[in-house]
Amino acid sequence: MKKIIFGIIVCLIFSINSIVLAKDKPPTVEINPPRLVSAPTYNAIVEPKEVKYTNDYIEVDLKIPLITYNNKVTEKIMNDKMEKPIMDLKNSTEKEAKEFFNTKEKDQPFMKYNVTSDYEVTYNQGNVLSVVVTLYNYTGGAHGNTEKIAYNFDLNTGKTGYLKDFLYEEDNYRKVILDEVRNQISKEPDKYFKDILNTLHGIPYDQNFYLTKDGIVIYYPLYDIAPYVAGIPEFKIPYSKFKHGLKKDVSIKSDNVSIEKEQSVKKGENYSEYLYYPQIKNLDNPIIEKQINTIITKDISNFTKDVKKKAELSKGKLNIYNRPVTWGASVYSDEYFVNPDLISIDITYSANDG
Structure with a gap:
């Protein structure tokens, strides 16, 4: 090894109501001063782009999230980012399936390979959008493989963020999250690997997570902290656990390392x-x-x-x-x-x- x-080395847009004042009006006319009002929030729309077919060696059933937003530049950035790993998995699995099918012995049993994808929009408020994509592929054996990819977007830039972009450093959020994860594991220890509480000492800077309306969800890949039967472990932590809650003004200017x-x-x-x-x-x-x-x-x-x-x-x-x-x-x-x-x-x- x-x-x-x-x-x-590592905006809120305001519109002003214009008031047209007529000249030489009687003094009894009421004049309202201009006032600032928030422009209506334009939430992103997320709809599925479907790819579905079957042949001798593979079954494909993909639901790819497709974002519609008022900024076409960031819209394309986000859609390309989510579509790439889905299509990469489909293409690599299909290539492997075809090669195996074409080279196997005539009487050798063969189970079709399989690739599926689906998604869920878990948060869509202001300029923040969380989309969770679930990928599954089967290439033979006892069971397939499931992967979850969460995208936490700043709609204004099309960039995805880490925990630091959504929570306040002064809340010591990594310690709060670690304590909550350990606490939830301790309530159902049989679901996880036997010594996990002895080895789980921190929350990495790029920890997997997604946002919901009332809390942040931390998750781990298959086999990371629990056996396959446990699936993908998730831990929901209410925003109330953090002194300042979720950041009000999220702005992600550049891609994180x-x-x-x-x-x-x-x-x-x-x-x-x-x-x-x-x-x-x-x-x-x-x-x-x-x-x-x-x-x-x-x-x-x-x-x-x-x-x-x-x-x-x-x-x-x-x-x-x-x-x-x-x-x-x-x-x-x-x-x-x-x-x-x-x-x-x-x-x-x-x-x-x-």
Whole structure:
């Protein structure tokens, strides 16, 4: 296991009612002074864009959130941001399904792969919109995989925010959230991994969350703090737990530093790879960002080259079960966003000869 730790340097519109004053009117005429009134709030409209079809090897049923807003520039930014991971999952799953279906033995059983997506609008007030997208894909095995992605938008800019953008620092919100999460876990400990209270010591800077009308919801990915049967654990924390509640004036000017996962899935005759690795995005210094990402990708490339060489040398050989030797390489990572200046990344490399 290799661990990379690095530092990162990281309106309300008013309308004025015009009053036309006639000249030379009798003094008994009542004249009202101009007054300021709030312009009507234009909430975003979110409707589904549907993609649905089936063939010999896959079933696809997607509901992609499509935002309509009075700012067409930010509208496109938000829609593109939400559609990309949905279509990326669909395309990668479909490619894998097609390859497996076309190369399997004629009498080999095959269950169609499956990709679905749905969404829920959990908050839509003022210039803040929360949309929660749920993705599911099945590629064989006992069960599929479910992922939840929450988008907490500033409608004025199309940018998504972290907890810091919606809660006040002086409320010590990370401690409040951690205490609430630990308290809720302690009430139903059997739902979670046995030692989770001993290992859950903080709330990362980029913690997954979404907004509702009466509280903020913290959630964790599958297998992160609980077994698969528990689903995606969620913890709702009322705004009343924070002294100042939800921020009244949310303004997200730029994209936050984030970690995005790149994926590579390849299946060959005697070599397969499943690579799921991190890439840093939105650093203030693009040169440093490129250097970090290059270090990661180069290291992974060297690893897969070594495994491919072993696979090439094993061609024509049989294993102890009298079957052709096949090699597999996998890479996965865990990240912890400690604070705005420090991200911890653990990358695990594994290879086997079947």
